[in-house]
Amino acid sequence: MEFKAFKPxxxxLIQYYYFDLVNPTGGYLHIVLDDGNLDDQSIYFCQNECSKNGDTFGYFLATLLREFTEDELQKLYDDDWWGMDD
Known part of the structure; x- marks a missing residue:
């Protein structure tokens, strides 16, 4: 699967994870999505937690996040990627 196609x-997808899949605190991706720990190690940790706990969409989302540079992720995070300020 070409994950880069999902970057736009x-x-x-993050908002879907929060609201439609009822993960208001970021679910197993909490330390990345809510706390802004955007380094590869944090994303891999969260992806592993998703895998261990059957969170397939979270696993997919973590895979997608790994397609971004840390600077790109920081900009998205700073721009309210979870949609709380919309």
């Missing part, structure tokens, strides 16, 4: 949709 990442904010929508």
């Amino acid at each position: 949709l990442v904010k929508n």
Whole structure:
């Protein structure tokens, strides 16, 4: 699967994870999505937690987040990627 194709949709997918899949605190991706720990190690940790706990969409989302540079992720995070300020 070509995950780069999903990059333009990442904010929508994060909002879907929060609201439609009822993960208001970021679910197993909490330390990345809510706390802003955007380094590869944090994303891999969260992805592993998703895998261990059957969170397939979270696993997919973590895979997508790994397609971004840390600077790109920081900009998205700073721009309210979870949609709380919309």
